[in-house]
Amino acid sequence: MEWDLVTLEKPDDVNVIVGQSHFIKTVEDLHEALVGVASQLLFGIAFCEASGPRLIRRSGNDDDLINLAIAAATRIAAGHVFVIMLRQGFPVNVLNQVKQVPEVCTIFCATANPLQILVAVSDRGRGVAGVIDGEPPLGVETESDVADRHQLLRTIGYKL
Numbered sequence: 001m002e003w004d005l006v007t008l009e010k011p012d013d014v015n016v017i018v019g020q021s022h023f024i025k026t027v028e029d030l031h032e033a034l035v036g037v038a039s040q041l042l043f044g045i046a047f048c049e050a051s052g053p054r055l056i057r058r059s060g061n062d063d064d065l066i067n068l069a070i071a072a073a074t075r076i077a078a079g080h081v082f083v084i085m086l087r088q089g090f091p092v093n094v095l096n097q098v099k100q101v102p103e104v105c106t107i108f109c110a111t112a113n114p115l116q117i118l119v120a121v122s123d124r125g126r127g128v129a130g131v132i133d134g135e136p137p138l139g140v141e142t143e144s145d146v147a148d149r150h151q152l153l154r155t156i157g158y159k160l
Contacts, residue, residue, distance in 0.1 A: 004119040004126070006075045008083075010068055015091050016115060017084040017098060018076075019107040020128065024049060026082060026103045027057040033097040034084070035061070041089040044069040050079030050125075062087065076117050078126040080105075092158075109133050 010016060027047040034043050044065030047057040056073050060066040065085040072083040086094065091110030098104060109115065113134035120129045141149070153159040 002121045003129075004121050005132075006117040006119055008072045008075070008115045008117065010072070010085065010115075012112070013087060014065070014068065015086040015089075015110070015112045016072070017086070017091050017095070017107060017110045018072075018115075018117065018128070018131065019082055019084075019098065020080050020105045021047065021082055021101070021103040022080055022105055023103040024052075024057065026080075026101065027059045029101045029103060030082065030084065030098065031059040033101050034094055037094050037097055038089055041094070042087040043089075044085045045082060046070045046073035047082040048073050048077065048079055054079075060085075076119060076126070076128065078119055078128050081128055 008016060027045055030045050034041060042062040042065055044060035044062055044067065045058060046069035049055050049057055056070055058066055058070055060069065065087060068085045069083045073081065076083070084098070095107070095110055099107060108128055109131040111133045116132040117128055118130045118132065120127050150159070
């Protein structure tokens with residue numbers, strides 16, 4: 001077995017969700033789940049089919065995000081892995097809907113941070129072993145940091 005470290009390329013204003021599913025209709029079901037969240041949400045989906053023609057299936061409502069998702073899925077190239085690229089919305093707004101899609105087995109990450117995917121490579125194929133999301137911590141928050149966090153969550157509307 002070998003390891004491949006795949007860096008996902010995306011603009012700073014794009015969020016990404018990477019997960020694993022188990023069936024060809026995943027791309028359509030993910031599309032339907034995302035469309036139902038918010039009318040302003042822009043997204044692209046790519047899904048790596050693991051048998052049959054083994055195509056990267058794609059969908060979405062924004063060509064740039066569809067192409068970003070395809071590029072990421074192409075680099076990951078692991079069976080049944082899907083990539084969702086989002087704009088004008090955040091993973092926290094769609095994650096429950098994504099997890100409720102019956103074919104979804106797991107979510108590896110949901111982030112806007114720089115992202116690397118650790119892929120195990122064997123004679124059978126490729127599989128996601130883990131993710132490197134963002135950068136390591138620089139310390140422990142102080143009381144001032146706690147107050148800043150509380151204020152930020154209220155400013156952006158996630159807490160009252």
